[in-house]
Amino acid sequence: MTITAADLRHLRRAVELARLALQRGDEPFGSVLVSGAGRELFEDHNHVVELDPTQHPELAIARWAGARLTPDERSAATVYTSGEHCPMCAAAHGWVGLGRIVYAVGSAQLSRWQTAWGCPPGPVATLPIRQVVPGAVVEGPVPELEAEVKGLHEAFARTVRPT
Template structure:
């Protein structure tokens, strides 16, 4: 079901889109994520860094690692991860294991699967499960219709490489 973010949430989601574009411009797949505290402060941000061959270098996984090392259990549970694309199963598991709070994503795994199919990109090696099938207690909001065309275009540029 589509999600309409608040103005403050949209600022963070737009930063995720910027990070995704930066990832694409440096040879990575277009994904970017931002970790935000309960008070609205940006704590950590990252973009995809898989071009070097390590397919675990997703920004959501890096956020989970950073949060585990730098935040208390309570701070992690109260934080929100904003991300350009819904977490893959690896990242959803990491999110759940470290006890992070809510996820807000611009596009869903189902949308990405559809786009990749339309673009002739073969499926990846991991099933594109929704976050809640992997981490059922994590609150999730998304996709955000206002960002769909921008994210689809970034993925189309990636597929055309």
């Protein structure tokens, strides 16, 4: 796995968006879509509490890209995200033909942390992206961001299950 300085910059933006989601009372997830030329095209954060449980930023990116980019532009793009895609978002990514995925922390990591914090399991199985989209190009987790992202999720867990 080769994470470049540009990858880290975009991942840090995804983590900033996750922090914004947390500040708005939502689960801390954020994502950025970057063109093959390195231009940020679209970004979003979770809107689960505000709207509905399917309002994940990775799904918003897939919808946006599917409506606005050509198949070649989609396959050349990279999705940077604070957390590995859930199965719903991975499937959307695969269906619209987006390119590389780079995530800061993995679903298995998050699941272990949430269990340790006493959070109930989610309603959907925790699956690696490649199990949902076998041909996906995936890189992560990125250890440089683990502590920061873990802190965001721990802060959210405390709002759900106060100590």
